[in-house]
Amino acid sequence: MKIGFVTENYYPTVGGIQEHVQSLAAWHLAHGHDYRIITGMPAVSQWRGPRDDERVLRVGKARRYGVMGTFTQATLGPGIALRLAGILRREKFDVLHLHNPADFGIQLLAHCMFSGPIVGTWHTTFKQTTSRKILAPYYRWVLKKMDALIGVSDLAVDTMRRFADLPYKVIPNGVDVAAFTAGKPLPQFKDGARNIVYLGRLEPRNGPDLLLEAMPAIVAAIPNARLIIAGSGPNGTADYERLVPPSVKDKVVFVGSVWEERANLLASGDVFVVPARRGGTFSILVLEGLAAGLPVVSTPFVDVHHRGSHWAPVIFTRDFTPSAIAERIIEGLSEDQTARIAHGKEVVAEYDWARVSPRVHEAYQEAIDGHRS
Numbered sequence: 001m002k003i004g005f006v007t008e009n010y011y012p013t014v015g016g017i018q019e020h021v022q023s024l025a026a027w028h029l030a031h032g033h034d035y036r037i038i039t040g041m042p043a044v045s046q047w048r049g050p051r052d053d054e055r056v057l058r059v060g061k062a063r064r065y066g067v068m069g070t071f072t073q074a075t076l077g078p079g080i081a082l083r084l085a086g087i088l089r090r091e092k093f094d095v096l097h098l099h100n101p102a103d104f105g106i107q108l109l110a111h112c113m114f115s116g117p118i119v120g121t122w123h124t125t126f127k128q129t130t131s132r133k134i135l136a137p138y139y140r141w142v143l144k145k146m147d148a149l150i151g152v153s154d155l156a157v158d159t160m161r162r163f164a165d166l167p168y169k170v171i172p173n174g175v176d177v178a179a180f181t182a183g184k185p186l187p188q189f190k191d192g193a194r195n196i197v198y199l200g201r202l203e204p205r206n207g208p209d210l211l212l213e214a215m216p217a218i219v220a221a222i223p224n225a226r227l228i229i230a231g232s233g234p235n236g237t238a239d240y241e242r243l244v245p246p247s248v249k250d251k252v253v254f255v256g257s258v259w260e261e262r263a264n265l266l267a268s269g270d271v272f273v274v275p276a277r278r279g280g281t282f283s284i285l286v287l288e289g290l291a292a293g294l295p296v297v298s299t300p301f302v303d304v305h306h307r308g309s310h311w312a313p314v315i316f317t318r319d320f321t322p323s324a325i326a327e328r329i330i331e332g333l334s335e336d337q338t339a340r341i342a343h344g345k346e347v348v349a350e351y352d353w354a355r356v357s358p359r360v361h362e363a364y365q366e367a368i369d370g371h372r373s
Contacts (some may be wrong), residue, residue: 001364003028003035004093004114008062008105010207011049014259015201015332016284017099017123018049022153024097025055027357036091038084038106048259059083059106074105079259095119095147095364102142108128109326111145117371119363120146120343121171125159125281139163147367150360155306169363172285172308174356177348180291183263190268193226194333197269197294199262199285200276202233202240207275207299208239213322214275214329215248221330225251230265232257268293271332274298275317275325285349286310290344295329295337310351313344 005025009017025035036055040062052058060080062073084106091115098107101120112117120142126132132139143149143164150171151157157168189195196218200206208229218225229252233239237254244252258265266272272289278301287310289296297315317324317334349355 001028001033001094001368003033003364004088004091004096004110005035005037005099006096006107006110006282007037007039007099007361008075008103008107009099010037010056012044012047013042013073014048016256016282018172019284020121020123021099023174023353024357024360027353028361031361033361034110036093038087038110040073040080040106042073046257048257057087059087060293062105072103074103074131076105076109080106081109081113085113088114097121097336097360097364098146100124101146102139111142117147117364117367118145119148119150119360119367121150121152122156122160123152123281125155126160136163141142146364149373150363151281153281153306155302158306159281170217170360171359171363172310172351172356173282173287174351174353175276175284175287175291175348177291177352180219180263180266182294183265183267183292185268186261186264189228193268194222194225195271196227196329196333197226197230197266197272198227198274198275199258199265199288200274201228202231202237205249205277206231207277207320209243210277210299210322210325211273211275212240212243212245212252212319215251216324217246217323218333219248219251221326222333225329225333227252228255228265228269229253230255230258230262245347253327262288263292266294269294270297271329273325273329274301275320277320282304282308286314287348287364290348293341293345295332295340296344297325297332299325310347313340313347315340 005021007021036057038057041058060075064073096114097119099121100123101107140163140247149168165167203258216289238241272294299317315328317328
């Protein structure tokens with residue numbers, strides 16, 4: 001089988017979709033299939049993630065724009081359409097896999113150009129606003145054009161059902177359990193401090209400012225606590241460095257954007273925190289924390305009715321306030337977490353890409369068979 005992964009979100013930017021696409025592609029290659037990743041080229045100051053090889057096809061310049069409190073990119077233009085048409089004609093894919101298929105960009109172009117089987121994976125959720133209602137006919141058209149539809153969670157599927165009641169599959173995100181289990185503590189953090197790790201984009205929806213506000217209370221209870229913030233925002237780390245309370249300036253370390261170092265960074269931690277105000281539909285970060293053998297503290301940004309089984313070992317805060325976050329982090333650092341960590345490792349094994357990828361492959365085959373009939 002030859003698969004064309006079409007995504008606006010790919011390295012050198014980092015995020016859950018990038019990880020999802022790369023992991024699915026690697027599994028298929030290891031199992032005798034071929035693929036191409038079709039994407040744009042964003043402007044970045046630092047490359048993160050694997051370098052391109054002959055299987056990554058860049059069709060043009062991606063332009064960044066803000067949406068729902070974060071940012072993404074779109075690759076559009078007459079030259080891009082011509083290049084994409086040439087790729088589709090030359091590569092002769094058995095199936096296209098579009099990620100966030102309703103996003104404007106190369107996914108939209110692929111909809112219009114490809115006559116073969118198409119699988120779509122929906123990674124996001126959003127509120128039903130006036131603008132979304134106006135776009136409802138477009139969303140219905142996108143969804144009905146798919147030969148198979150995947151949501152990474154029940155919440156993602158519920159979002160799609162607002163526009164079309166179709167036979168959706170819930171196939172979760174995955175994680176490379178072995179890679180995160182094998183992480184080694186970084187030497188600079190092996191000094192006896194109790195390390196709290198944050199990993200993610202530095203933007204308001206992810207709540208790093210809430211975590212910074214929580215630090216004085218945490219340090220008051222646990223004097224050797226240290227916060228390690230890994231991630232970057234539009235202005236690097238500068239915006240959030242200015243938010244560090246003066247009393248804990250020496251207790252907060254910014255390490256910038258990371259990719260290869262993630263497993264070792266998590267291995268350096270004593271607790272992993274996801275302090276989001278709101279987020280996506282799943283949270284691969286939770287899987288990574290559990291796979292690394294850490295207690296995970298999270299705000300309740302995913303509604304209890306939409307949490308997958310990977311949320312079961314998580315320590316939830318009572319609300320989104322810095323005091324509630326501090327309370328749970330102190331608990332995570334002070335109390336015996338052996339049973340919780342063991343539970344996390346048991347749960348996360350079900351999300352290993354070795355188990356998730358075959359389910360996606362089955363969706364490809366069903367799409368191919370259904371399209372032919």
